[in-house]
Amino acid sequence: MNTTALFIIILAYWVFLLHSKINHLEKLVNELRDKKRYVPLNEEEYVSTEELTVKDALQEASDETVALEADELQSSVKTFQDSHTPPEPSKVVSFISNYFTQGNLLVRIGGVILFFGLAFLVKYAAENSIISIQMRLLSIAMIAVVLIIIGWRLRDREGAYGEILQGLGIAMLYLVIYGASKFYALLSLDIAFALMLMVVLIGSVLAVMENALALALFSTAGGFLVPILTSSGDSSHIMLFSYYVLLNLGVFIVAWYRSWRLLNVVGFLFTFVIASVWGVLRYRSDLFSTTEPFLILYFLMYLTISILFTMKHPFRPKNFVDGTLVFGLPLVAFPLQVNLVHTMEYGESYSAIVLGTLYLMLFGLLRKKERTHLLSQSFLALSVVFYTIAIPYIFDADVSAALWSLESAAIIWIAIKQERAYARYFGEFLLLLSMVVYPESVNVYGITPTEYLGYIIVIAAALIASYLLDTHPKQLAKPERYLPKILLALSLILWFTSTPEQLIKGEMLYSHTLLFSLTIGALLLFVVTKWLNWKLLIHTLEGYLLLGMVFFFIMIADTLPHPHPFEGFGAMALGTFVFVNYIFLTHYDKVWKNTKQLHILSLWSIAIILMVELPYHARLLHMGESIILIAIIIAPLLLSIGLLIAKKYPSWVETYRREYQLWGVGGLVTVVMLWELGAFRLAPDFTMFTYMPIFNPLDLTQITGLGIIWYWIYRNADALSQQIKTVCYALLAFMATLLATVIFARAAHHFKDVDY
Template sequence: MIIWGIFWGAVLGSWFGGHGDFGPFVGAILGFFAGLSLRWAVRSAIRTELQAQAAKAVAPPAASAQAAPSAEDRAQVAPPSPPLPPVPQNTSPDADDPFWTGEPTPHGLPPVPTSASTSAPVPPRPDELRQPAPPNPLEQAVLAARNWLLGGNTIVRVGLVILFIGLSFLARYAASAGLLPVEFRLAAVAAVGIALLVVGFRKRADKPAFALALQGGGVAVMYLTVFAAFRLYGLLPPLYAFGLMIAVCAASCALALLQDSRALAVAAFAGGFAAPILLSTGQGSHVGLFSYYTLLNLAILFIAHKRSWRMLNVVGFVATFGVASAWGALKYQPEHYASTQPFLAGFVLIYLCAAILYARNTPTKLGNAVDTMLVFGTPLVGFGLQAGLVQPFELGAAFSAMAFAALYLVTATVLARRALDSWRLLVECFIAVGVGFATLAVPLALDAQWTSAVWALEGAGAFWVGMRQARWMPRAFGLVLQVVAMLAFLGSTSSISPLPLVNPAFLGALLIALPSLLLAWWLRQPLPHSGSAWARGYAGVEARLSNPAYLYGFVFWCLAWLMEITRHVPGLEAGQWPTPVFSEQVTELLAMLAVVLSAALSMVLGLRTRWAVATWPARGTIAVLALGWAVQVADGYRVLATPAWAVWPAVLALHVWMLRQTDQLQLAADVDGKPGAPSPLAGWFHAATAWLVTLLLADCLWSGIGKAELWHTSWAGVVLLVSAIAVLVLLALWAGRGNRPAARAALPWPLNPHAEAYYWLAALPMAVMVFWGALLAAVHSSGHTAPLPYIPLLNPTDLTLALALGGLVFWRRALLSALPLPARSGWVTGRHALLALALLAFIVINTVWLRVAHHFFGVRWNASALFDSFVVQTGYAILWTLLALGMMVLAHRRMQRPLWLVGAGLLGGVVVKLLLIDLSNAGGAERIIAFIAVGVLMLVVGYFAPLPPKAAARAEPAAPPLAPSQPETLP
């Protein structure tokens, strides 16, 4: 995991700029910590699970707690219980190695002797069961050093350390004092090393640990002696020194194999790999160096065939690829390619075989162990070096990645055919590496849009393989690749291409959409899996992914067509900007048509396959149409313009058809044997359609206004209000027929079953808009009717206001006749709505006089001028008196005392206005007219409409007489 983190961190660091040439190093450092954290988390989880399983396997049955012993019980001396045998330590191969990833071989604990007199063990406290936190890397290093020093024969190891220190002090003192010749001193040190080897070899049977420690010290002394003779004192030529180190390495390897000593072999090969570095003069040939390393690695491979010494593999791997990386960074030149490529390929093949041999020689109960450093580190480090070698060649890195992918996939295929199930983990690791390099080859060879398409197809293929083999990991990998493909595609979107439909943008998005739709189809039903805990957990997540996967694919399907519609053609000349294929207005129309048509095709798919999620996009077309209309209006493009007049009927027809199919699907769904009911949201979709029709109708009227150039007249100010009034009246007439259940059942779709959605949900916002629109038009519209002359009550403003009042009254009556009344409609059907309509009518009548005064008496159309005009005030006095007269006469005839009181209140307001406002017009004729007219009208009111009498109180029925036998009782 650490190597994977370093590799992908370096790759991402090189892709994403911001750190210059240090980007790969910064990414590698961050990847190291990410991999370290991930490995720590995974190992902690595995360790916790294994400890829990071991505790369950060896835990004795719980016994009931016993009471505390009494004094007499304590006086009795219980026989001593036999001591528990020690728990054996884990002796699985390389169990103490922090890089070992094979499953540990658990050892069963010996049973605890029990007897009838032995009390039940006291269960441990929860704080005793809590596992300590795993050590950090520094603590692990200190722990490893302590284990080496204190493990085995501690005295011998401490003695070796002291001996080395003493010899070094002796050599330094002798050199500084000039007591003995250098040759004698080196010969003495070599003699000590040989003596350690001889004594250790002779004691190998009696004291194996003591003997191996002595031999390891002797090998180290021999290496240091040869190094000092060559480097420090120049007593040996390079060739002789190199030969002596090879001889020491070969002899120590022979001793290690003879005694089956891994530590001795590690020491031998460590010196062998260090020999060229220690003896280097800077003038050697890299061919000789890598040839020598090839021989050492072949020897390690030979030992790996016989022994599962992982630490030896680690030493060879680190030394070989470490030295190769250092040489490549410091001295590699393109002309060295032919002489270095065979060695790199040989190193990769050697450690690939070493990984296979280690797995063969390390069986566990859960299958053959896997060395993660060899399995994953070899291809990653090898590919990094290979990429450096082929950097001058075009597509060299892409072909190298394909070569690595082929190598590991072929190896996995051979192992899968010839090996047993115990090799399954290694085979899966090789497949993962091969697929990873095949995936990496795509961005190295293609641009981001083609890369995303290939990754999406590869993810679908991996998911299909996992589905056929009932394995959850390939399926999860396929889903992750879909997300990676999406990110790669969105990271570099470009729709510049001269070719229609076969350009990278369109095909890239389409090849992401189609695999996603295919994955959604496969995910409709639960897929088989292995039954493990991880597989069951993933199955729970996978069961929820079908619908999101389909919607994800549908979005990319629409995105593909949108990118094709917005495609640009490169300029014909250098430096010329790309030109769009379609104009901006046509692009907007085609985009809207593409999305709605895609939703209709999805609806057809859902109807034929009975796939519910395929019908979901149809519910969003109303939002697409509304957005399309808003964008067109913002660009000054009208519905009746060409070609909008042909596109809008088509998309509306598709939208209505999808509404009908959605309703039929909901009604056809059986719920406990009964027909289904419409969704609560279905009514809102129908209501939104009515609102959209209102906007489209207004847009058509605005087109006429624009052609007639009437934007600065009252014709333009009432367009939206006229549209709302027309739709409100149509809804009351058309949908009002279904305001009762019996009448609704006899009507066709969509009134059955959505009549209430039209005459209530859709009409209510329209009514509110008509009310407030009429109020604003009455107050702000001056009634200019150019080029026609102004005619009171027959101009567009007054006619529209009259239609608004009539439409509101008509819709309210249709609502009042509904049985039952819609929910929360009391504020519309109650008395407050009548008062609001009366107030609106009063304001409308007053503004009619304002427009008359403006057009015929020359009063300017602003609030201050109108208020200061005595003509306007006189007209108001007469108008209000006439209104009061009308209300009072009507109230008198209908015997409606409250209405008469309202008229009287208005008349009183007229009197107050005369005294406060009109009286101030000294010498004006308007004041005379106002007072005379109001006085005469008040006389008429007093004569024809006196105050109606109060309604007579109902007489209460007389109480029946008391019977003779029933005495009267007081309350």
């Protein structure tokens, strides 16, 4: 047997003992609460009337003083305690301290050593004949019976020793029956299973009668350990599966009468995890006909146990649902089912549909009861999960990691509902792991539509988890408070990693797919914010414009050396991008912190887009360099004129009229100034017009530009300081003088053939 496994089992045994101790302490506390307080004789009965009168007078005189002194004393004591009380030790430190300083360690460790020793004794005796087989097994059986009897007599003793001895005896009986049947063939299968069923019933009845979790845990764990400790790899899988059915039947019987979560989890882990990892229970497709019935039976048993836990448990809001069983069961059982049916056509998808339907039916049955309301919601979430993953399985896509992500989001949800930190940590870890594993598991040469659906599942799970964590900050540890933003950022990265791969199949430029992905994703998130009013997501959408402009510059790089943003689907991509941007600006007008700034940036973005696109068409028409230069500045000029002379803006921007005219047009005017300086170096080269000084497109455009600069200064004179106005007018005068000189130079160049 693997030594590591032995240590794991011993650690599990320690946990069982700890539970027993807690149960015993709870009983003592309840007994103490039931005792009546000792009330001393009323001394006032022996006080004379005169003494009473004096006593009452003194009491009335000192009431106020005593109350004040008591308040001050209480405040001082509290301050002293706060400053001198040492921090409480952690649960791990307390557990180690209590375990090694309390109780009888010899009895605790001795029970474990005895069980393992007998287990190896049975195996050794099978290989080396020393005394007769019957005597060996009979001796162990007698020891087991004696331990049960002694444990029964000591059942009321402190420390749960009687319960442990009975559990050890039950486990030894499992060992004897299993060894006699498997190694020596002394018992037929029918007799062996009848005896095991009797032992299961005895252990279950004793555990329920004595309300002894330790007894149930030790007998159950011992029974599950028998085939693991004695496994030789050549036993019948039908016998092993049947043996585990009987053990789980005992867990089921106990669960019917007691809500012992730890016992349920132990049985679940041994049945689906430990036994499978150890190779005791083999879920192979070639054994489908003899294995599938057992897997279904196990699944239904623990599904029923998870429902019983909720219905039998005391009515407390924090203990409605056993999240480990509710979400762990399908998470572990479904991959085993996939392993059994992967050779069958659509086997995985049919299995997912059946599970989705089962959980949906349970939701319908349990949703109307207050006690099972949360459990029914959990089943509804699982139903959605399995219906969702059935689709990619139809197309043979591997969505195991996607299933992890949905399960982890469900675990986080139920952990937050029940305020269970460690379950939440596990869900967070599983989600992050799936977000890393899934992209690595898909085709590196291109994402198929079904694989893309897996991406959508992972992204949706990350968004759900991010929302749940962000809306319950009080439950989060300090490092966890960054996790909602991290999950949201990772989901956006996965979106921009996968979605353009699908859109590019429509023969778009990659930059166009990025912009379309941004617009589609932002609209979907916009719908989510309408439904959830999620503040983190609302403020994340505030970066839509800036990210879109980054993609626009990537678009320009794709079309160099002659930028043409409207090429192909570019016009549609940019048009929808700008349209959606103004939808957001209107809808989040009172929510976003930087709405004014985003309005100005939106104006400048439109100007930049047109400044890049219009020169391309001028070149396409083989216009001269002067017309191409005019095409660059025509959009800022027209936008500036429209914004400065308009008497009324559209209602969705009227609020920001002042900002548009001051800062918006101010930015455009700055561009016009820079353009003017660049245009001074250019001589007229018109091919479609007869050159006339001043009355030609280039000179008129520059004169118009200077006029707009003057009008902007004039309209915003009250908002500009005197110093800024002086600088602006000086620059304007300088540029006007320079323009007059340039116009004269251009005329001389044209009419006198003087070098410009």
